[in-house]
Structures are given as structure tokens and as C-alpha cells.
Amino acid sequence: MTALVLLDSDAARKLCQYQLLSExxxxxxxxxxxxAVLPQLRFQLRLADRQAAIKKLGSEEAFAQAxxxxxxxxxxxxxxxxxxxxxxxxxxxxxxxxxxxxxxxxQHNDAQMISGDKRAFVAxxxxxxxxxxxxxxxxxxxxxEALLIxxxxxxxxxxxxxxxxxxxxxxxxxxxxxxxVAAERASVLSALSSYINxxxxxxxxxxxxxxxxxxxx
Numbered sequence: 001m002t003a004l005v006l007l008d009s010d011a012a013r014k015l016c017q018y019q020l021l022s023e024x025x026x027x028x029x030x031x032x033x034x035x036a037v038l039p040q041l042r043f044q045l046r047l048a049d050r051q052a053a054i055k056k057l058g059s060e061e062a063f064a065q066a067x068x069x070x071x072x073x074x075x076x077x078x079x080x081x082x083x084x085x086x087x088x089x090x091x092x093x094x095x096x097x098x099x100x101x102x103x104x105x106x107q108h109n110d111a112q113m114i115s116g117d118k119r120a121f122v123a124x125x126x127x128x129x130x131x132x133x134x135x136x137x138x139x140x141x142x143x144x145e146a147l148l149i150x151x152x153x154x155x156x157x158x159x160x161x162x163x164x165x166x167x168x169x170x171x172x173x174x175x176x177x178x179x180x181v182a183a184e185r186a187s188v189l190s191a192l193s194s195y196i197n198x199x200x201x202x203x204x205x206x207x208x209x210x211x212x213x214x215x216x217x
Contacts (some may be wrong), residue, residue: 003110006036006076006101007069009044010116011143016045016066017057018162023154024146032072036104036111038097039077042070058168078103081148093123105136116143116170118199125203137206138213144195145210147173151192156185 005028005104007015015021025031046052078100081132094102095114097121105113113136115121119129140145141149144181151159163169163177164193177183200207 003034004074004108004112005030005034006104006111006113006158007073008039008101008109008113008115008117009038009097010071011108011146012037012141013045013057013066014116014169015146016069017059017062017166019065019134020147020150020159020162021059021065021069023150023159027149028196030127031076035073036076037070037073039075040097040101045132052092058166076100076104077093091123091127093119095120102136105139106132109135112141113138114146118142118202121189121200121207125206137208140207142193142196142199142207143170144172144176146190146197147176148192148196148210151185151187151189158186160188187210 015024019189021032025034028034030031042048046056047063047067047070050063057066067192070153098115098117100112101115104126107113108125121142124133147159147163160177160182164182167174167179172195176185176188176195196209200209
């Protein structure tokens with residue numbers, strides 16, 4: 001079990017909307033206290049205003065899960081002695097929040113990062129001559145891979161029902177699990193693996209497929 005799991009704001013929001021955070025903790029054998037989120041997440045999700053948050057997240061249940069997350073999770077902070085060049089990455093497709101998370105991975109060498117921002121991974125892959133990046137690829141998990149991790153230990157029908165109930169959250173996952181008719185397990189696993197393979201190609205094979213990663217980091 002990884003000591004710390006960094007969640008970018010996109011992945012955190014979508015997992016709350018799908019109400020799959022508890023399933024993720026079970027799959028990773030951790031708790032909400034093992035998650036770390038950016039300090040701005042509570043403001044991005046408007047959690048101080050219940051009605052605004054429900055409007056943003058789409059349901060009372062998603063709001064409740066997001067509130068639990070920000071109340072229990074750690075806040076991502078990069079200590080000054082660990083500040084590094086990843087904090088000021090000069091790439092238009094890497095925003096300041098993702099840069100902070102990348103830098104935090106260097107600080108926490110036993111952490112993993114779950115991100116819903118594939119563009120940031122692709123942009124990161126185009127940076128050459130930065131040795132700090134070499135150690136990070138094995139610890140990146142895209143949202144589709146997070147779903148594969150969940151499905152490896154959770155009831156497929158329950159996960160499928162949750163994802164298909166929120167077709168507005170993520171187009172790729174909506175297609176993978178089936179729009180009008182629920183897709184079979186094998187079809188879903190194949191679709192998720194295909195998205196991961198596409199990301200691998202887009203990053204020049206720097207992103208590692210689940211089979212290429214060690215079981216324990």
C-alpha cells in the first residue's frame with residue numbers, strides 16, 4: 001500500500017461525482033487520510049456553500065463525498081528545501097496545480113499521483129534533459145487506470161452502475177461503460193486499456209501501462 005496518494009483536482013472531482021472514492025481506498029488498501037489534495041480544491045468545488053457545491057458536483061452524495069475528502073485528506077505542500085524545477089515548468093498544458101503535484105512527487109518518493117489531466121502527462125513527456133522526471137513515470141496513474149484498479153477488486157456491476165448514472169462526468173468513461181446499454185466487463189476492461197495504450201503512445205511510451213509497473217513501489 002502506498003503511503004500517500006496525490007489526487008489532482010480533476011480526478012478528485014470525478015471520483016467524488018462517481019462516488020467511487022471508498023472503492024478506491026479499498027482497492028489501494030488505504031484510507032481517506034492517505035490522500036493528499038491541492039489546497040484550492042475546496043474552493044474549486046465550492047464546498048463552503050452547500051447548494052453551490054451540489055450544483056457544481058451534480059448530487060448531494062457527490063458533495064458529501066467531496067466534503068469527507070477535503071476534511072480527511074492531507075494538503076499538498078512542497079517544502080522549500082524540496083522546491084525544484086518542476087514547480088516552474090514552462091509548458092502551456094501544465095497548469096500550476098499539476099506542477100505543484102509533480103514537484104510533491106519528488107518530495108514524497110513513496111507517493112503515487114492520480115490525475116485526470118492527460119494533456120499534462122503528454123506535455124511532461126516532451127520535456128527533455130530533466131532527470132527529476134525519470135523517477136516519476138512509474139508513479140503516475142491516469143483516471144482510466146484508477147478505474148481498472150477499482151474493478152480489479154470491486155463488484156463490476158456496482159461500479160458500472162455508478163459510472164453510467166453520471167454520463168455527464170467523463171465522455172471517455174461514459175463510452176467505455178456503455179451509453180444506452182451497459183457494456184460487458186470484458187468490453188469495459190478492453191476500452192480502458194485502449195485509452196491507457198493511447199496515452200502511452202502520446203507520451204512516447206513514457207507513461208507505463210499497469211503491467212509494466214511494480215506491484216509495490
